[in-house]
Amino acid sequence: MATKTNNAIYDLHDKPPFFTWLGLSLQHLFSMFGATVLVPLLVGLNPGVALFTSGVGTLLHLLITHGKVPAYMGSSFAFIIPMASLMKTIGYPAVAQGIISVGVVYLIVAFIITFTGTGWIDTIFPAEVVGPIIMVIGLSLAGSAASSATTVNGQYDWKIFVVALITLLATIAFNMFLKGFLGLLPVLLGIIFGYIVALLFGLVDLSPIATAHWFQLPDFETFIGKDGFKLYPAAILSMAPLALVTLSEHLGHLMVLSKITGHDFFANPGLKRTLTGDGTASVVAGLVGGPAVTSYGENIGVMQLSRVYSVWVIGGAAFFAVIFSFVGKLSALISTIPGAVTGGVGFMLYGVIAAAGLQVIVDNKIDYSKKRNLMIAAPILVVGIGDFHLQLGAQVNFSGVAIATLLGIVLNLILPKIAASEKEM
Numbered sequence: 001m002a003t004k005t006n007n008a009i010y011d012l013h014d015k016p017p018f019f020t021w022l023g024l025s026l027q028h029l030f031s032m033f034g035a036t037v038l039v040p041l042l043v044g045l046n047p048g049v050a051l052f053t054s055g056v057g058t059l060l061h062l063l064i065t066h067g068k069v070p071a072y073m074g075s076s077f078a079f080i081i082p083m084a085s086l087m088k089t090i091g092y093p094a095v096a097q098g099i100i101s102v103g104v105v106y107l108i109v110a111f112i113i114t115f116t117g118t119g120w121i122d123t124i125f126p127a128e129v130v131g132p133i134i135m136v137i138g139l140s141l142a143g144s145a146a147s148s149a150t151t152v153n154g155q156y157d158w159k160i161f162v163v164a165l166i167t168l169l170a171t172i173a174f175n176m177f178l179k180g181f182l183g184l185l186p187v188l189l190g191i192i193f194g195y196i197v198a199l200l201f202g203l204v205d206l207s208p209i210a211t212a213h214w215f216q217l218p219d220f221e222t223f224i225g226k227d228g229f230k231l232y233p234a235a236i237l238s239m240a241p242l243a244l245v246t247l248s249e250h251l252g253h254l255m256v257l258s259k260i261t262g263h264d265f266f267a268n269p270g271l272k273r274t275l276t277g278d279g280t281a282s283v284v285a286g287l288v289g290g291p292a293v294t295s296y297g298e299n300i301g302v303m304q305l306s307r308v309y310s311v312w313v314i315g316g317a318a319f320f321a322v323i324f325s326f327v328g329k330l331s332a333l334i335s336t337i338p339g340a341v342t343g344g345v346g347f348m349l350y351g352v353i354a355a356a357g358l359q360v361i362v363d364n365k366i367d368y369s370k371k372r373n374l375m376i377a378a379p380i381l382v383v384g385i386g387d388f389h390l391q392l393g394a395q396v397n398f399s400g401v402a403i404a405t406l407l408g409i410v411l412n413l414i415l416p417k418i419a420a421s422e423k424e425m
Contacts, residue, residue: 009184010310012070012263020181024308025316027188029324031298031349032074032317033334034342039075039291043083045092046289047335048218048325050075053290055321057281062315064277068269070314071257072299073281075291078246078399082238083291092289094232096223098239099286105243106279110272118271127364129408130255132377134357136384137252137297140401141350143387149343152203159201160340167194167344175305175348187302187345194341203340208332216328221289239292244398246294248405250278253295259356260300261309301349304356371419380408 010016016024036054037047057073065071079102086094125133149164150156171190174182182189198204223229254274258265265274282292299317303309324330368374382388384404391398 008261008307008309010308010313012068012261012309012311014310015312016308016310020184021312021316023181023185023188024306024310024313025320027185027306028072028299028302028314028317029320030191030334030337031187031302031345032072032296034337034339035077035296035298036074036321037335039077039080042080043095043291044087045083045095045291046219046221048216048328048331049220049289050291051321051331052218052325053281053285053288054293055318055325057285057293058318058321059315060281060284061274061277062311062318064280065269065273067311067315068263069254069257069265069274069277070261070303070309070311071253071274071277071295072314072317073278073293074296074298076246076294078242078249078294079239079292082235082242086232086235086238090232090235091225092221093223093225093230094235096221096286096289097232098235099290099292100223100283101236101240102243102246102292103279103282103284103286105240106247106275106282109247110275110279113270113272113275118266121266121271124409124412125251125255126412127360128366128373128376129380129412130259131357131361131364131366132380133252133384133405133408134256134259134360135354136357136380136401136404137249137256138301138350138353138355138357139381139385140387140399141297141346142385145343145346145350147343148339148346152339159203160338160343163194163198163201163203163338163340164344164347166197167191167341168347170194171345171348184306184308186305187349190345190348191337191341194344195337198338198341203338204336206336208336209329212328212332214329215326216331218325219289223286242398244402246278246292247275248402249294250275252401252405253297253300256297256300256353256356257303259360260304263309297353298346298349301352304352305348371422372415372417375415376408376411379411380404383407 036050040047040050054074061073083095150161152160167190170193171186174189175186254265285293366373384400387400388403389398389400390403
């Protein structure tokens with residue numbers, strides 16, 4: 001993927017003025033917060049630790065990539081099933097060893113790439129594969145956004161629908177009609193506006209804010225149990241293979257970031273550094289009690305909307321995440337944002353990722369009258385969006401996005417350039 005001139009308001013290394021920087025960083029924090037704390041809540045971990053590790057993991061990723069990749073690290077959903085199972089049966093020491101093993105897999109792959117190079121990237125990921133995969137990364141999240149925007153506790157509620165729709169329309173309006181400083185913050189303003197509407201509809205529970213302490217130390221844990229260190233091979237074997245799922249997500253997100261920013265991150269700083277950053281972030285998370293982390297589509301969507309790609313902004317969001325993990329009332333305030341609001345904003349964030357994939361197809365003039373291109377794109381889209389996943393036992397689950405990515409790679413490598421029926425024409 002060649003580097004292209006972009007239309008950034010603030011590019012990778014541009015440092016915005018202080019108050020602009022503050023607002024832009026908070027926008028990223030609010031966008032990722034719901035998903036990052038949802039994972040620990042589902043598996044029984046401490047949300048404060050998850051917020052802390054997302055911030056620290058992001059800062060480590062920025063450090064390892066020499067501040068060249070604007071990626072935010074949040075809690076990964078790929079490991080929910082094994083983490084939840086291990087928490088119920090053994091406890092966090094087993095989960096920690098599994099998370100650390102995931103990070104080690106990343107580091108091993110990064111080490112191998114040091115010797116093999118990344119020339120194979122362009123071979124297995126041409127535009128006819130990249131475009132549909134990027135679309136799938138965005139659209140595969142549509143169901144989650146729709147669920148958050150229509151239901152509460154599994155029950156449909158028209159008030160949720162109305163608040164989500166108002167939030168979406170407000171975000172669109174802020175994006176289209178505001179300019180200057182406020183024009184850079186359509187997502188943050190959409191969340192704030194949606195939150196106020198949700199308050200009026202009685203959808204916000206403010207009691208967590210009242211009961212939370214101003215200073216609240218996260219409940220840090222380690223891979224060493226109360227009775228000393230014990231190795232849990234089953235935990236490692238149940239989680240380490242799932243690194244293959246998040247590795248495919250990593251490649252996909254890097255492709256999206258390269259597309260929307262106009263910078264080829266596969267070339268600079270290189271896949272070995274981005275993988276090392278991800279792997280190190282997960283290892284550190286496992287050492288202190290957090291879930292495995294991965295780059296977040298929500299934050300990519302924010303960058304696409306705002307045209308702000310500055311690593312200073314991403315670093316600011318990470319700094320706030322670490323600070324907020326110790327300030328109980330602030331964390332509680334953000335945690336009260338209802339699913340109707342995050343779902344409404346999600347429609348926009350996930351949609352702009354999909355649109356970036358469509359732009360790859362248009363820019364590269366992919367011809368879908370050619371059977372080969374059609375046979376690659378069609379299964380990628382349906383398998384990924386429909387979540388045609390592979391589940392091996394109770395704990396190993398390869399997502400539809402991962403299967404779609406692998407399928408696209410294989411089809412691109414084995415299909416002939418021209419179909420037999422086309423040769424006869």
